[in-house]
Amino acid sequence: MSVDTIQTQPLADAIIEAEGLIRAAPHVKTEQDLVEGLEYLAGLIRASVQSACAYDRDFPYLIHSATAQAKVGMDNPDTVYLSTVIRDDCEYVLNGRRGTTADLNFQVLGGEYNADGTPASLAAFDDRSLDVAADGTFEVRFGPARLDAGAGYIALEPGATMLLIRECYRDWSSERQGTIRIQRADRIGLAPPPPPPDLPAKRFNSAGKALVQQVRAFLAFPEWFYLNLPVNTLTEPRLTPGGLATQYSSVGHFDLAEHQAMIVTVPVSDAPYHGFQLGSMWYISLDFINHQTSLSSAQARHDPDGKIRYVISEHNPGLTNWLELTGHERGYLQMRWQRLSRALAAQDGPQLELVDFDELPDRLPFYEEERIDDRGWRQRIAARQAAVAERMLG
Numbered sequence: 001m002s003v004d005t006i007q008t009q010p011l012a013d014a015i016i017e018a019e020g021l022i023r024a025a026p027h028v029k030t031e032q033d034l035v036e037g038l039e040y041l042a043g044l045i046r047a048s049v050q051s052a053c054a055y056d057r058d059f060p061y062l063i064h065s066a067t068a069q070a071k072v073g074m075d076n077p078d079t080v081y082l083s084t085v086i087r088d089d090c091e092y093v094l095n096g097r098r099g100t101t102a103d104l105n106f107q108v109l110g111g112e113y114n115a116d117g118t119p120a121s122l123a124a125f126d127d128r129s130l131d132v133a134a135d136g137t138f139e140v141r142f143g144p145a146r147l148d149a150g151a152g153y154i155a156l157e158p159g160a161t162m163l164l165i166r167e168c169y170r171d172w173s174s175e176r177q178g179t180i181r182i183q184r185a186d187r188i189g190l191a192p193p194p195p196p197p198d199l200p201a202k203r204f205n206s207a208g209k210a211l212v213q214q215v216r217a218f219l220a221f222p223e224w225f226y227l228n229l230p231v232n233t234l235t236e237p238r239l240t241p242g243g244l245a246t247q248y249s250s251v252g253h254f255d256l257a258e259h260q261a262m263i264v265t266v267p268v269s270d271a272p273y274h275g276f277q278l279g280s281m282w283y284i285s286l287d288f289i290n291h292q293t294s295l296s297s298a299q300a301r302h303d304p305d306g307k308i309r310y311v312i313s314e315h316n317p318g319l320t321n322w323l324e325l326t327g328h329e330r331g332y333l334q335m336r337w338q339r340l341s342r343a344l345a346a347q348d349g350p351q352l353e354l355v356d357f358d359e360l361p362d363r364l365p366f367y368e369e370e371r372i373d374d375r376g377w378r379q380r381i382a383a384r385q386a387a388v389a390e391r392m393l394g
Contacts, residue, residue, distance in 0.1 A: 007200050007201040007204055008204050009204075010201075010204050010205040010208045010209075011049075011204040011205070011207050011208040011211075012208075013208065014207070014208025014209065014211050014212050015041075015045060015208070015211065017212055018041055018044070018045075018211050018212050018215045019038070019041060021212070021215045021216065021219065022034070022037040022038060022040070022041050022215065023037070025037060025219055025281075025282075027281040027330065032327070033281070036280060036282060037282060040071065040282045040284060041215070043069055043070035043071055043072070044070070044072065044211055044214055044215060045211060046069070046070045047065065047066070047070040047072060047214075048207040048208075048210045048211040048214065049207045050063055050070075051063065051065070051206075051207070051210060052203040052204070052206040052207035052210065053203055053207075054084070054085075055085055055203070055206060056085070056192070057085050057086060057087045057090070057184075058087075058090075058184055058187055058192065059183075059184065059187055059192045060084040060085060060086065060092070060182050060183070060184060061084060061181070061182065062082040062083065062084050062165065062180065062181065062182055063082065063083060063084065064080070064081060064082060065081045065082065065083040065164070066081040067081075068288070068289055068388060071284035071285055072214060072218060072284065073113075073218055073221070073283065073284075074277075074279050074283050074284065074285065074332060074334055075284060075285050076166075076168070076275065076277065076285070076294075076334075076336065077275075077277055077285050077288035077293070077294040078168055078169045078170070078172075078273070078275045078294065078296050079166050079167065079168045079169070080166070080167045080168075080169075080177060080391060081164070081165070081166055082164070082165040082166075082167070082180065083162055083163060083164045083165065084162070084163050084182055085161060085162055086108075086142065086156070086160060086161065086162065086163050087160075088144070088156045088157065088158050088159060088160040088161075089144055090143060090144075090184055090185075090186070091141060091142065091143030091144070091184070091185040091186070092141065092142045092143065092163075092182055092183065092184055092185060093139060093140075093141050093182070093183055093184075093185050093188070094139065094140045094141070094142070094163075094180065094181070094182050095137070095138070095139050095180070095181055095183075096137070096138055096139075096178055096179055096180035096181065097135070097136045097137050097138075097178050097179045097180075098127060098132050098136040098137075098138060098178045099136070099167065099175065099176045099177045099178030099179075100174075100175045100176045101167050101168060101169050101170075101175045101176070101177060101178070102168050102169060102170035102171075102175065102272045102273040102338070102339065103126060103166070103167070103168040103272060103273045103338045103339045104126060104127040104165070104166075104167050104168075104178065105124070105125065105126040105127070105165070105166050105168070105244055105246070105338070105339075106123075106124070106125055106126070106140075106163065106164070106165055107121060107123065107124045107163075107164045107165075107166075107244060108121075108122045108123040108124075108142070108154070108156065108157070108160050108162070108163055108164075109121060109122065109160070109161060109162040109163075109164060110122045110157065110159035110160050110161055110162075111159065111161060112161070112210075112213060113213055113214055113217035113218070114213045114216060114217050118217070118221070119161070119162065120159070122156070122157045122159070122160055123154055123156075123157070124244045124245045124246075125154075125245065126244075126246055126339055128339075130152065131151065131152055136178065139152060140152050140153075140154060141153045141154065141185070142154045142156055142160075142163065143155070143156055143185070144156060163182070165180065166244075168273050168338055169296065169391070170272065170273050170274075170275075170296050170297065170298045171296070171298040171299075172296070172298075172299070172383070172384070172387035172388075172391070173383060173387055177391055218282075218283045219283075221283060222253070222281075222283050222332065225241060225251060226251055226252065226253045226332055227253060229251070229252055229253065231252075231253055231254065231255045232252070232253075232254055232255060232256075232262065232352065232354050233252050233352060234250045234251065234252040234264065234333055234335065234349070234350045234352050235250050235251055235252060235349075236250065236345075236346045236349045237249070237250050237335075237337065237344035237345070237346075237348055237349040238250070240336070244338065246338060246339050246340045246341075247336060247337065247338045247340070248336070248337045248340060248343075248344045249334065249335060249336050249337070250333075250334075250335040250349050250350055251332070251333060251334055251335070252332070252333040252352070253330070253331065253332050253333065254278075254312065254330065254331055254332075254333055255329060255330050256312070256313070256314070256325065256329055256330075256354075257329070258314055258315075258329075259356060259357055259358075260313070260354060260355070260356060260357060261311055261312065261313035261317065261354075261355055261356070261357045261359075261360055262311070262312040262313070262352060262353070262354055262355075263309060263310070263311055263312075263352070263353045263355060263360075263363060263364065264276070264309070264310040264312065264333075264350050264351070264352050264353075265307050265308070265309050265310075265350060265351045265352075265353070266307065266308050266310075266335070266348075266349065266350040266351070267306060267307055267308075267347070267348060268297065268302050268306050268307065268308060269297060269337055269348065271337040271338060271339060271340050272338065272339040273296070273297075273336070273337065273338040273339055274296065274297040274335075274336070274337050274338075275294060275295065275296040275297065275335070275336050276294065276295055276300075276310055276323070276333075276334070276335045276336075277293065277294035277295075277333075277334050277335075278293045278294065278312065278323055278324075278325070278328075278331055278332070278333065278334075279331055279332035279333075279334060280328055280331050280332070281328075281330055281331055281332075283332065286324075286325075286326055286328065286331070287326060288384070288388070289384060289385055289388045290381060290384075290385065291324045291326050291381070292322060292323060292324055292380060292381065292384065293323055293324050293326065294323070295310065295321060295323065300320075300321050301320040301321050301370055303365070303366045303369075303370075304366065304369075305365070305366075308321065309321060309364060309366070309370070310322075310323055311323065311360065311364070312325065313325060313357055314327070314329075315357055316377075317357070317360050318371055318372060318373070319360075319364075319367075319370045319371065319372065320370050320371075320372045320376075320380075321370060335349075335350060
């Protein structure tokens, strides 16, 4: 394509198509539903353009693939997501320094997100598989299968297209993120050639294609794994479909009237990471910066009987483990356990009870101990705001 012609048209057309999909989504019932959908679309546009601009398999670099401003795929508020595109016929070297977060894990994906399915998980492991030095530094290589590969080398299966890295916090206030970088092994010290004339057109076209595919995929995804479940229930812990080898999850969807509350009770876990969050019908996290819509096990209050009791409601019950609906009658429930060293069973999972909001004092065995005043609540929100600002720049 000549640089004299308009090159942004494919992206512009894709944005219009994506907006049509958002407007036609079956769960759009009110103007507020649509406003949220268009905000979601704005984040996806940003992420799609960023990914297209970073698309370089020869000189790759890591980008934030989900942020508080560009959410996708029921993003976990406790996790920093990094990703890059790769080739299955090249070798890449990943260098880093392990931080103090609860979990650092890696996943190699093949394919892409679309309305027919999700990328195949070709490899998944955490930093326990790496040789981490006393000072926290590590190196791992990815590439085609080699007989002389040795330790610290991950063979890429044919069709590998993406590396996804998740760094997961249990305690937002005390844990610190590590550092990490990726390079193609045979390009270290070299520079890429000047961009060809058709590169901008390719980027705009790629961004537009990815945008529409992601909108379609994540409108379909809940139908596969959530909405076919009975409403106001949570599944037993199960290996996360297409996810990490050491992650279990419990999922569901809620539909609560204004006078109702949901009590979710789960045993305190021995998993290094355990978290619970709410999501909107757009299959993204609710505002976790300015509202308490998620809790890691470190943030949640533990009752004396060894259980955590979350209360989900629109109205403020004055309880430490309140998860705010923020005006959402419907949405998704997601509980995760990560870095597991054993399989989870039904007894490790949550129990759910739907009650009238006014019944909470009688339904919670440690109700008085869980009380929190307005000042204490504002302190919790202020701590969330500060912690997210520190770890989720960009």
